[in-house]
Amino acid sequence: MQALTLQALSRLCSERPGPFTQWEVEAEVEQRLGRRLADSTVRSRLPELVRKGLVLCVDREGISPSGHACSRYRLSDVGMAV
Template structure:
């Protein structure tokens, strides 16, 4: 699932919220994912340095502030 998360981020030129990324991966795979699946993968990928936490300027589905992510420069080559 880390690979799918990286693929989805690689197709974007802007920072994205976790829930929007989950929707992209679900559409790509054609199935529903568990609520924490992408969130967990993002955390793992940030620790590996492949994904960057950009800011907390995103909006959750309920309108609250949330983190936005993008592929790290090192991740672009992966």
């Protein structure tokens, strides 16, 4: 699932500069898979990828579907090279 999350974030970054919320990344993964995921699937993978240095948590200026502030992510330089 980490690889799919990275691929989805890479595809999003190729379309527009980002950064992206968990829900934007999740929608891209679901589109690639052709099915819905559990809410925690991508949410759990993003911090794992941050710890590995492949993804950066840019800020908390995103807006969640419920209207609250949320983290936004982008690929790190290392993540872009993968």
